[in-house]
Amino acid sequence: MSTNELESKIRELRQLQALIEEATAEAETIKDAIKASMGDSEELRAGEYKVTWKAVKASRIDTTALRKALPDVAQAFTRETTTRRFCVA
Structure with a gap:
């Protein structure tokens, strides 16, 4: 891939990542509104949808x-792993 093609792909990637961040933030806002509507209830039904919001112990x-x-x-049960981190700056 040429430098121009790479630059174009990276630009496209950053634009898509920005869209994902915006959509995720919007989804979280909607989730928060639904949770506020539910209050202390663990289950909500709205038409064909069933929403649950339950405590989970771990x-x-x-x-x-x-x-x-x-x-x-x-130390005996510590395991070291190696991963590759992909980052665009």
């Missing part, structure tokens, strides 16, 4: 506390 290991309390155990 358990996670506090790795910071584990490293402080049992550093050898934390």
Whole structure:
């Protein structure tokens, strides 16, 4: 791909990313309005739609506390991974 083609693709990518950000922000605003309408209710029905907003419990290991309390155990179960980060500046 030539430099001009790359520049065009990058410009197109940035424009699409901006559209995605705008759409995501708009979707979050709509979600917040629906949640406000629901109040403390966990379920809402509107015509053909059923909306649920329920509390979900999750358990996670506090790795910071584990490293402080049992550093050898934390080290034994620590796994290093490598990924590639794509960024356009």
